[in-house]
Amino acid sequence: MNYVATFKGEDVRVKVEESGPGLYRVRVDGEEFEVDFFSVQENIYSLIIDHHSYEVDIDEVGRDQYSVLLKNDHFDVKIVDEKKKKLAEKLGAGASGRQEIKSPMAGNIWKLMKNQGDSVKEGEVLLILEAMKMENEIRSPIEGVVTSMAAVEGSAVSAGALLCLLNPVEN
Amino acid sequence: MFKKILIANRGEIAVRVVRACKELGIATVAVYSDVDRAGLHVRVADEAYCIGPAPARQSYLNPDKIIEVARKAKVDAIHPGYGFLSENADFAELCIKNEIVFIGPNPQAIRIMGNKTTSRVAVAEMNVPLVPGMKENLRNEKHCQEWADKIGYPLMLKAAAGGGGKGMRKVDGPDKLMDAFRATKSEALKSFNDDAVYMERYIENPRHIEIQILGDKHGNMIHVGERECSIQRRHQKLIEEAPSPIVDDPMRQRMGEAALKAARAVDYDSAGTVEFIVSGTTKEFFFLEMNTRLQVEHPVTEMVTGIDLCKEMIRIAAGEKLSIQQEDVQMRGHAIECRISAEDPDNDFLPTPGKIVGLRIPGGPGIRDESGMYEGFEVPIHYDPLISKLVVYGQDRQNAIARCRRALSEYIVKGIKTTIPFHARVMLNEHFINGDFDTNFIDNRFNMEDAERERPHEKVAVIGAAIKAFRLDQKKSRTSLAAKEGGGMNPWKLSGRIGSHTNR
Numbered sequence: 208m209n210y211v212a213t214f215k216g217e218d219v220r221v222k223v224e225e226s227g228p229g230l231y232r233v234r235v236d237g238e239e240f241e242v243d244f245f246s247v248q249e250n251i252y253s254l255i256i257d258h259h260s261y262e263v264d265i266d267e268v269g270r271d272q273y274s275v276l277l278k279n280d281h282f283d284v285k286i287v288d289e290k291k292k293k294l295a296e297k298l299g300a301g302a303s304g305r306q307e308i309k310s311p312m313a314g315n316i317w318k319l320m321k322n323q324g325d326s327v328k329e330g331e332v333l334l335i336l337e338a339m340k341m342e343n344e345i346r347s348p349i350e351g352v353v354t355s356m357a358a359v360e361g362s363a364v365s366a367g368a369l370l371c372l373l374n375p376v377e378n
Numbered sequence: 379m380f381k382k383i384l385i386a387n388r389g390e391i392a393v394r395v396v397r398a399c400k401e402l403g404i405a406t407v408a409v410y411s412d413v414d415r416a417g418l419h420v421r422v423a424d425e426a427y428c429i430g431p432a433p434a435r436q437s438y439l440n441p442d443k444i445i446e447v448a449r450k451a452k453v454d455a456i457h458p459g460y461g462f463l464s465e466n467a468d469f470a471e472l473c474i475k476n477e478i479v480f481i482g483p484n485p486q487a488i489r490i491m492g493n494k495t496t497s498r499v500a501v502a503e504m505n506v507p508l509v510p511g512m513k514e515n516l517r518n519e520k521h522c523q524e525w526a527d528k529i530g531y532p533l534m535l536k537a538a539a540g541g542g543g544k545g546m547r548k549v550d551g552p553d554k555l556m557d558a559f560r561a562t563k564s565e566a567l568k569s570f571n572d573d574a575v576y577m578e579r580y581i582e583n584p585r586h587i588e589i590q591i592l593g594d595k596h597g598n599m600i601h602v603g604e605r606e607c608s609i610q611r612r613h614q615k616l617i618e619e620a621p622s623p624i625v626d627d628p629m630r631q632r633m634g635e636a637a638l639k640a641a642r643a644v645d646y647d648s649a650g651t652v653e654f655i656v657s658g659t660t661k662e663f664f665f666l667e668m669n670t671r672l673q674v675e676h677p678v679t680e681m682v683t684g685i686d687l688c689k690e691m692i693r694i695a696a697g698e699k700l701s702i703q704q705e706d707v708q709m710r711g712h713a714i715e716c717r718i719s720a721e722d723p724d725n726d727f728l729p730t731p732g733k734i735v736g737l738r739i740p741g742g743p744g745i746r747d748e749s750g751m752y753e754g755f756e757v758p759i760h761y762d763p764l765i766s767k768l769v770v771y772g773q774d775r776q777n778a779i780a781r782c783r784r785a786l787s788e789y790i791v792k793g794i795k796t797t798i799p800f801h802a803r804v805m806l807n808e809h810f811i812n813g814d815f816d817t818n819f820i821d822n823r824f825n826m827e828d829a830e831r832e833r834p835h836e837k838v839a840v841i842g843a844a845i846k847a848f849r850l851d852q853k854k855s856r857t858s859l860a861a862k863e864g865g866g867m868n869p870w871k872l873s874g875r876i877g878s879h880t881n882r
Contacts, residue, residue, distance in 0.1 A: 208848055212840045221840060223848040231848070233841050244845050248736055250792065254842055261835070263842045264792070267850070273843035279786060279802030280831075281724040282839035286847040311728055313759050339720070339729040339763045366732070 211292050213285040221286070306349055306373040310364045314338030321347075323356045326376075333371060334358055351375040379696050380404050380454040380479070385419065386444050387459030390750035390766060391674070392419035395457045398688040407451045409444060411437035413758045418750050425451055432760045438462045441469045448478050455479035455695060461762065464671040465492055481695040483593075483670050487644035491668040495538045495576060501665050504639040509534075509655060509664040511578025522559045525577050526552065535559060537566035538574035544613070545569055548580055583658035583816045586610065586666070587622050589637035590679045590687065592702075593646040594694045600704045601634035602683055605651075605675055609804065611727065611820045616797070617804060618675035619714045620682045623775060623813030624658065633663055640665055649676075649691040658816050674717065677748060677769045681713035711771055712778040716786070716801040718749075718766040720757045723800035731759040736792030740785035744771040744778075757794060765796070775813070779805055803828055 210221045212235075222234040231242045243255040247262075254261040264276035275282040317337040321327055327347040336343045355372040358364065384407040385395045396406045396419065408423035413432040420426045427447040430437040437443070439462055448456055456473055458464035464482065467489040473480035482488065491497045499513050511529060515538055516522045526533060526549075535558055537545030545566045549558045559575065567573040585608040593599035606622035607615045625633070637652035651673050653666040676687045685702060693701065721727040737753040749766030751757070757765055770785055772778030786802040804810050807824060815823075 208851060210844055210847060212844060214836060214840055219840065221844045223844050225848075225852075231845050233844060235837055235840055235844075238837075240841060242841055242845060244842075248792070251736065251790065252842060252846075254838065256838065256841065261838050261842075262790075263838065264790070265842050265846045267846070271847070273846065275839040275843055276799065277835050277839050277842070279799040280833055280835060280839075281799055282833070282836060282843075284840055284843040286843050288851070311725070313731055314729070338759045339731060339761065341729055341763070343728055 209289040210286050211289050213287070214282065220289070305354065306351070306375070308333060308345065308347070308370045308373060310336065310366055310368045310370050311345075312336070312338050312343075313364065313366045314343070315363050316358045316360050316370075317342055319356065319358060319360055321353050321356070321371075323353055325353045327351060327353060327373065336364070345370060347373060349373060349375050379698075380692070382407060382451065382453045383481070383692070384409065384444070384448045384451060384453040384456045385423070385459065386438065386456050386463055387461070388414055388417055388419055388438060388750070388761065390748050390764065391459040391461075391672070392417075393422055393750050394688060394748060395459060396422050398686065398692060401686075402689055402692060404692070407447070407453055409438070409447055411760070413760060416755065418752055418755065427451065432758065434462065434761065441466070441472050444469075445472055445476050445478070448473075449476065453478065455481050455692075457481040457692070458671065460671050460674055465669070467492065479695050481648070481692055483644070483646050483648040483650060487646050488670045490644050491670050493538060494536065494540060494667060495574065497667060498665070500643040501640040501668075504643045506636050506640045506643075506665045507663065509578040509581060509666075512576050515574040515576050516559070519556060519559065522555065522577065526555050529577060529579050532580040534578050534580050535562040535575055536578065537562060537570055537572070538576055539570035539572040540566065546613075581655050581657050581662075581664070584608075584818075585622075585624065585656045585658050585816050586615075586653065587625065587633070587656045587663070588651050588653040588669075588673075589633050590673075590676070591637050591641050591646065591650050591652060592685075592687070592690055592694070592700060593641055593648065593650070594700045595647045595697055596699050598700045599638055599641060599646065600700060600702065600707060601637050602679055602685060602687070602707055603709045604630060604633060605673075605678055607675060608815055608817045609810070609820060610817050613817075615675065616717055616820065617714065617801065618678055619712065619775070619778070620678040621709050621712065624656070624661065629661065629663075636663070636665070640668055644668075646670075648694055649687050674764070674767070675715050677746060677767065678713040678715045681746065681769060681771045682709045682711055683707060684710075711773050712775045713769060713771045714778050714782050716768045716782065717764055717797070718768060718789075718791070718801075719763040719797045720765050720794050721763050721797055722795035723797050725795075727797075729759070729763050730795040731757045731763075732794040733757075734791060734793045736790060738788065738790040740768065740788035742785075742788075744781050745769075745785050746771070751791075765791075768801075776811075779811060803831065 208223050212219045212221045219236045224232045226232045233240045240256050245253045247253050250266050252263050266274045268274045271287045273284045314336045317335040319334045320332045329350045331347050332344045334345050351373040354374045358370045382405040385392045399406045406423040408420045408426040409429045410420050411432050429443045463469040467485040470480040470485040490500050532550050535547045547558050547562045562575050563573045588605050590602040604622050605618050605620045607618045609617035640652045651669040654663040655666045656663040720730045722730050733756045739747050746769040751765045770782045772781045783805045789798050
């Protein structure tokens with residue numbers, strides 16, 4: 208299988224083949240590795256690459272998105288099937304459309320800083336979520352307009368709950 | 379000695395107190411809110427009582443409820459831990475009124491030291507050095523202007539009722555003074571219900587170094603060395619160590635004596651901590667505040683002195699004399715504590731409540747685990763995110779850092795993000811290793827350096843993620859194949875047949 212890995216904004220071609228039970232041949236950017244990949248427990252893997260042993264914590268955090276913890280360093284890696292990526296490019300990605308802002312954690316809505324119809328700048332605070340004695344600012348990832356505010360002041364939300372919808376500013 | 383103690387707290391500190399009691403042969407009573415039924419402190423205590431719903435005000439901060447349980451369980455004493463009711467003078471008095479011993483100092487000491495202004499007046503009388511500034515509160519804008527002219531810039535505005543790093547503001551120049559004055563006042567009113575504000579000099583290169591003291595009810599008092607607590611994020615301590623890399627014996631002696639003077643100002647009669655702000659440039663030290671309770675970071679002092687502060691505190695409350703004299707106190711080796719919190723260091727320290735589905739606690743020589751969690755424990759959203767403390771000991775600072783790094787590499791908490799990776803990266807930072815930091819280090823320098831850190835393992839991360847993606851894709855195609863062709867065949871069976879290595 209051919210994949211495109213995106214790490215820190217750069218694309219790298221990755222090819223993965225199964226060469227035996229739990230053994231994989233991985234080609235990254237032209238370089239080839241023989242990898243022994245062993246699942247120790249849920250989402251924790253022991254990797255042996257050229258006799259180097261790594262304990263790696265790999266979580267699938269979204270579609271094609273992986274959060275990797277390795278030697279106490281954290282990596283966000285996107286792994287997309289090359290065919291899918293090409294198809295998406297053909298269909299003209301980029302028109303990202305509306306953004307769903309979801310709650311990163313369970314908590315209580317402390318205060319709404321923006322309401323439906325308000326325009327926001329990138330990085331501006333949309334609302335404040337209270338959890339574990341701390342006030343956490345939820346900021347807008349884009350410049351746009353709040354098309355819908357689902358969050359209600361004083362109400363509890365669970366992790367992943369929809370807080371509001373944003374439409375990007377048309378350039 | 380007491381026969382039974384109630385611990386009015388939760389999490390790791392409640393477990394710590396239970397451990398001390400068990401070693402002293404004292405029975406323990408845990409209290410818990412509705413969401414803490416499965417808390418570790420409930421499991422390790424001899425008795426347990428539910429004290430109400432999740433919000434702390436209705437449970438851990440409810441004095442009447444706790445006294446009611448204490449009477450029902452017939453305890454001799456209450457240990458408040460830290461936070462919650464530990465520095466509440468009214469609660470200490472309520473205990474006394476109910477003929478229950480409050481394991482802490484006399485209520486008057488709590489009351490005086492709990493307020494920045496009254497504590498400054500009290501210790502100034504004992505000639506303890508204070509940050510140049512005022513002993514009263516600012517009356518109005520004119521008064522504020524007069525004092526600013528006297529003290530000079532940069533200066534600090536602080537809420538009299540403040541604490542925990544909240545309600546203070548640095549002012550760099552005269553043009554920012556009035557806005558800052560008004561903002562600090564309104565913040566103080568909002569946070570502490572008291573808008574009293576005072577002013578003092580800003581200390582360059584400020585380090586936070588504190589002295590542990592022990593006093594008994596017979597007038598004996600000793601200091602037990604310092605702790606360096608300058609590794610903070612937004613005024614919250616993250617890493618503490620003992621001894622401090624910048625304190626030598628003569629300075630330790632001077633700070634210890636100043637701390638004793640401060641404690642004597644209130645006839646201190648328990649374990650307590652006198653906090654100083656120390657200029658890393660001039661090494662001058664100034665009284666900041668006194669914490670009239672056991673500190674989160676008390677274990678580092680225990681590791682280097684061999685004194686069990688928690689047990690000593692209980693013995694003192696029971697009326698016993700201090701078991702150690704000043705000349706017996708010696709610091710040997712070096713200890714470091716990392717506060718492990720349910721916060722995501724790679725996402726602006728956002729809280730990460732949730733279930734711990736996997737746990738590996740480090741072991742081996744020189745490691746002390748102070749945790750309030752276990753595999754299967756659900757970290758609730760209602761309380762402080764601290765879930766555990768990793769404490770390491772080494773024969774010197776360099777060895778302690780190396781050991782800490784090793785321990786952090788073994789530590790695994792699955793299910794929630796924690797601050798473990800943050801600690802691991804601090805332990806690799808050159809300035810930290812050299813002891814070259816102040817209380818602004820994490821917020822300014824470290825965060826910048828951390829963002830630019832070398833990442834030698836990124837290829838391994840990509841390989842790991844790609845293999846995982848590959849395995850997920852295979853599983854998906856097998857499942858859909860089975861659904862299409864299997865005709866009622868169990869997809870799990872099928873995937874079992876394709877390879878006997880599915881567990882790999």
